Each structure stands twice: as structure tokens, then as C-alpha cells.
Amino acid sequence: MALCKVCEETLVLRLVPEDDVDDETGAACPSTSDPSVPDDLELPCGCHFHWQCLLDQSSDVALSLKCPSCTAYLPVNEEGPSVTSTFLSTPSGTAIFTRYTNEGGIQENLDILPSITEEAYLESNPEARPARALLVMCAEGDVGGVVELLRDAGDSIKDLTAFVTYQDPLGDMKNGLHLAIENSQEESLWLLLWLCSTIPESSFPEYARSVAEATGVGRLPVNRERDIRGLRDSQGRTAADLAQQRQGQWGHILQTGLLSL
Known part of the structure; x- marks a missing residue:
């Protein structure tokens, strides 16, 4: 044997x-x-x-x-x-x-x-483990898991914005917003936009704002340069570009203009 x-x-x-x-x-x-x-x-x-x-x-x-x-x-x-x-x-x-x-x-x-x-x-970049876990949660629509991860990581991660907008070098440089759109996870999408975009609170749909506020997580201080909507994958595509390819799922959100900077 x-x-x-x-x-x-x-x-x-x-x-x-x-x-x-x-x-x-x-x-x-x-x-x-x-x-x-x-x-x-x-x-x-x-x-x-x-x-x-x-x-x-x-x-x-x-x-x-x-x-x-x-x-x-x-x-x-x-x-x-x-x-x-x-x-x-x-x-x-x-x-x-x-x-x-x-x-x-x-x-x-x-x-x-x-x-x-x-x-x-991951052996060379152990700090990427929790960030890649966040990407999996975004792809699966596990909003509760994302919130819990952010609370646990809050004291140990200096730059939460960089953490939430992490782009995976093993996954075509996509971030959580890309994956939420690819996997039809609308709750993940709204949570990420709430956390890491410059969209005014008043512009969020009522149900999306209610869900985000219910989690108890505040918005991160981001400017236009760090807005998650502006990040591009290795093929140069923003999350909005991916949504354009999936009009059946995301057409109603594209019409609001909230996915574009």
C-alpha cells in the first residue's frame, strides 16, 4: 500500500x-x-x-x-x-x-x-484570510456574517475601508460588490454601498436603508477615490459594468444611477 x-x-x-x-x-x-x-x-x-x-x-x-x-x-x-x-x-x-x-x-x-x-x-499574505472570507460572504449573501466579521475585525484592522473594498488577486481582482452582482445578492450589494460609497443616505431606497441601519454598522468615511463603485477588476470592469451584462437582475437598480460614480 x-x-x-x-x-x-x-x-x-x-x-x-x-x-x-x-x-x-x-x-x-x-x-x-x-x-x-x-x-x-x-x-x-x-x-x-x-x-x-x-x-x-x-x-x-x-x-x-x-x-x-x-x-x-x-x-x-x-x-x-x-x-x-x-x-x-x-x-x-x-x-x-x-x-x-x-x-x-x-x-x-x-x-x-x-x-x-x-x-x-495565504501563507505569504496571512492578513488576506479575513478579507477573502468577507468576499465569500458577499457572494453568498451572508450579510449577518459580514457584519459580525466587521465587528470582530474592527480593533485589529487599521483600515476598514481597504478591508471592505479588498480586491482578490486570485479572483480576477474582483471585490465584494463585483461578486454580489455576479451572484445576484442584492442585500450584499446594498450593505457594501452603504459602507463604502459616497451615495447620500437620503438616496438609498427605504428598504435598503432600513436593512443597513438594522445591522448597526455605521458608514465608513470614504471619498470619491475610495468609493467601491469605482474599483475595476483585472479586465477593467466596474461593478456597474457587470450589472449592465445582467439587466434582468439589476435593471431596476441601474435605472436609479446609484451603481455609477
Whole structure:
């Protein structure tokens, strides 16, 4: 049986055992089983790793694009980009196709390069972790999560405006407003405009203003240069430009002119 090339242990993920419950008494008793699930990531060179063990080598792999065990060159190039990133200058279409076996089954031709690139970036830029978490929340419409994150980060982040308007170098330099529009999240859109735009409070629709005020977060002091509406992704598009491509969803807001500086 193959072993992980990093830790030299079997290619399984051992789960924390839950206590068994006695059906008659309802009392917990120690589990006698040692539950585990497959965790086998096979690289193109044939070397095997645990998923996390390989990600722990991300900084080296992202720069060399070589197997950390046998040093074989890993990528292949295909038509179309594998990952959009300004962090690492990998050629367009670069991918590292792997075979991953876990509790869900076998995934053939899984491109591991985006995950390696992301982990390498976050290792070099740990301060980006909460900002990227905010982007995920904006894309999912998790307004409550955004508010909680801002409250938790308020004391530790010196520039909240830069935090809220963070542009992701691994994601086409999009910010939360871009992602809110792409994912049809209107509540996220209004919260971001409330936080980081120069739109007068009186210009917000009543329902949008009520939602923003109910969160208890105040508006950030921004000028025209730092207004989130003016930020462009790596293709030069503002959030309003993306909304123009989705008239069915955003036409009513575009008509107000509030998405444009």
C-alpha cells in the first residue's frame, strides 16, 4: 500500500471517534471503532500525498511546479485558463491534474493548482484570510456574517475601508460588490454601498436603508477615490459594468444611477 510521501503514513484520514450511546440507558460509552476515510491524492508523477500534507508544501510547489518528493515537473497546458491569478506568473492554461480519493469517491483529473496557488498566497499574505472570507460572504449573501466579521475585525484592522473594498488577486481582482452582482445578492450589494460609497443616505431606497441601519454598522468615511463603485477588476470592469451584462437582475437598480460614480 502506498504511503504519503511527506508523513509516510497510510493514506487515510482518521476521524475523531464519537462516543457510542447505549440504546437502553442513553449513557455514552467509549467507541470501540477507529473510523477513517480515504485521503489519497495522486500526482501525475505517481507520488501519493494526504491532501493537507501536499497543501502544506504549497509555497514550494507553487513556485517550482514540481513534485516535492521526486521533483518531477507537474503541469500540463490546455486551452483556456486553469486559474486566474496575478500572484503567480503561471502561463495561461496551466493545470496540475491529479487523482483524488476521499470519502466521496474518486475524482479523476482534479486540477490541484488553484488550491495550491491559494494556499501559497495565504501563507505569504496571512492578513488576506479575513478579507477573502468577507468576499465569500458577499457572494453568498451572508450579510449577518459580514457584519459580525466587521465587528470582530474592527480593533485589529487599521483600515476598514481597504478591508471592505479588498480586491482578490486570485479572483480576477474582483471585490465584494463585483461578486454580489455576479451572484445576484442584492442585500450584499446594498450593505457594501452603504459602507463604502459616497451615495447620500437620503438616496438609498427605504428598504435598503432600513436593512443597513438594522445591522448597526455605521458608514465608513470614504471619498470619491475610495468609493467601491469605482474599483475595476483585472479586465477593467466596474461593478456597474457587470450589472449592465445582467439587466434582468439589476435593471431596476441601474435605472436609479446609484451603481455609477
